[in-house]
Amino acid sequence: MGNCVPSLWLAGLAALLVLPWTAFAQLEATPAVAPYEARYSIYRNGKLTGKMEVELSYRGDRWKIQSAGSGTYGLARILGARDNEEASGRLADGRFRPERYRRHTLVAGLDDNWTFGFDWDARKVSITHNKHDALVLDIVGESLDPLSLKLEMRQRMATGNPDLQFHMVEEDEIDEQHFRLLPEERMETSLGCFRTLPVEKIRHNSTRYTRAWHAPELGFVEVRMAHGKTDGDHLEMRITELTLGGVEVAPRPGCAALQKESGGS
Numbered sequence: 001m002g003n004c005v006p007s008l009w010l011a012g013l014a015a016l017l018v019l020p021w022t023a024f025a026q027l028e029a030t031p032a033v034a035p036y037e038a039r040y041s042i043y044r045n046g047k048l049t050g051k052m053e054v055e056l057s058y059r060g061d062r063w064k065i066q067s068a069g070s071g072t073y074g075l076a077r078i079l080g081a082r083d084n085e086e087a088s089g090r091l092a093d094g095r096f097r098p099e100r101y102r103r104h105t106l107v108a109g110l111d112d113n114w115t116f117g118f119d120w121d122a123r124k125v126s127i128t129h130n131k132h133d134a135l136v137l138d139i140v141g142e143s144l145d146p147l148s149l150k151l152e153m154r155q156r157m158a159t160g161n162p163d164l165q166f167h168m169v170e171e172d173e174i175d176e177q178h179f180r181l182l183p184e185e186r187m188e189t190s191l192g193c194f195r196t197l198p199v200e201k202i203r204h205n206s207t208r209y210t211r212a213w214h215a216p217e218l219g220f221v222e223v224r225m226a227h228g229k230t231d232g233d234h235l236e237m238r239i240t241e242l243t244l245g246g247v248e249v250a251p252r253p254g255c256a257a258l259q260k261e262s263g264g265s
Contacts, residue, residue, distance in 0.1 A: 031058075031063075031091060031094065031096070031155060032154075032155050032158035032159050032219075032220075033056065033096075033151055033154050033155050033158065033219060033220070034219050034244055034245040035056050035057050035058055035245060035246070036054075036055070036056050036219065036221060036242065036243060036244045036245070037053070037054070037055045037056075037241075037242070037243040038053070038054045038055075038221060038222075038239060038241065038242045038243075039051065039052070039053050039054075039239070039240050039241040039242075040052040040053075040054070040225075040237040040238060040239050040240060041237070041238050041240050042069065042235070042236070042237050043235070043236045043237075043238065044074075044076075044233065044234070044235055044236075045233055045234055046234075047073070047074065048072075048073050049071060049072070049073050049074050049076045049077075050069060050070055050071045050072050050073065050076050050077075050081065051069070051070060051072055052067060052068070052069040052237055053067065053068050053069075054066070054067045055067075056151070061090050061091045062088065062089070062090055062091075063088065063089060063090070063091060063096060063151075064086070064087070064088040065086070065087050065088075065147050065148070065151060066084070066085065066086040066087075067083075067084070067085045067086075067147065068082075068083075068084050069081075069082070069083040069084070070082050070083075079107050079108045080106060080107065080108065080109070081106070081107045082104075082105065082106040082107070083103075083104075083105045083106075084103070084104045084105075085101070085102070085103045085104075085146070085147055086101070086102050086103075086147075087100070087101040087102075087145050087146075087147040087148050088100050089118070089148065094155070094159075095142060095152060095155070096144070096148045096151045096152045096155065097118075097120065097142065097148075098116070098118050098144060098145050098147075098148040099117075099118050099120075100115070100116070100117055100118065101114075101115070101116040101118075101145035101146075101147065101148070101169075102114070102115050102116075103115075103146075111130075112129075112130065113128075113129070113130050114127070114128070114129055114171065115127075115128040116128075116145050116169050117134075118139065118143070120139070123138060123139040124136055124137070124138060124139060125137050125138075125139050125143060125169055125174070127169065127171065127172065129171065135172060137169075137173070137174055139174070140167045140174045140176075141167045142166075142167065143167045143168070143169055143174050144166055144167065144168055144169070145168070145169055146168065149166050149168050149177075150212075150222075152166065153166070153179070153199065154214065154219070154220040154221070157197065157199075157214060157216075157220050158216075158219070158220050162181075164178065164179040164180065164181065164199065165177070165178050165179075166179075177201065178201075178202040179199050179200065179201050179202060180199070180200055180202055181197060181198070181199055182197075182198040182199070182200055182211075183198075184196065184197055184198075185198055185213065186255055187213055187215075187223060187224060187255075188254055188255050189223045189224070189238065189239055190238065190239060190240045190241075190251070191218075191223070191239060191240075191241075191242060191249055191251050191252065192251050192252030192253055192254055193252065193253065193254050193255035193257075193258050194215040194217055194218065194223060194252075195215070195216065195217065196213040196214060196215050196216075196223060196224075197213070197214045197215075197216065197220075198211055198212070198213050198214075199211065199212050199213075199214065207229045207230045207231050207232070208227075208228070208229050209226070209227070209228060209229070209230065210225075210226070210227045211225070211226045211227075212224070212225045212226075213225070218242060218244060218249065219244055219245075221239070221242060221244070222237075222239070223238070223239045224236065224237065224238050224239065225237040
């Protein structure tokens, strides 16, 4: 695994597990997830290796989320690693219902393209890889792509919905995925100290792990994400900048300062 840096880096971006405010107030069912722009630094085994930018926008009842990751240091930069994702759809009964998802990865000059097309009337999803013929599957429940799953998770957390089970479209199947909420943690970030609610993907008989720390004070935006193996490589994304609902989030005091102000030892 140690020699598979590009594949781990790109796979990690996908696992980690995101336009300005437009007509947002006119939505019939305003989502709990506000439009935002976030920037993250990416670390592999503790060393800075890349960056990620995520943006969510609305236009009426339509939403669009896009992410762009790139290798800026070390081997990831030498190989020109890029990972771009985009998903769009409509809000349906307070849920993020995707209509189209695209992912493009580039490393060492090799292109890889995936497209998911959701037909909710026919309840079919079409999966296209590069120029191969499309694979058509029946939609299961409220099936989601990797980006809309993260939005739907934040929506449920913000509205107090305890259900963290989802159906996610994979490369050749629709997989049922389960997550659990872990005990609250106070976390130090580039934006200061925040109370966070960690969420962990449930895996059985596996050394792999995926976790995300959501900050309620920041609209449940992920301030840190981690993915890897307990006996191998560790990939982490840490937030560095955030604009939420069109307002830039200014850095606040760190955890040590807050503890001192509260009279802690």
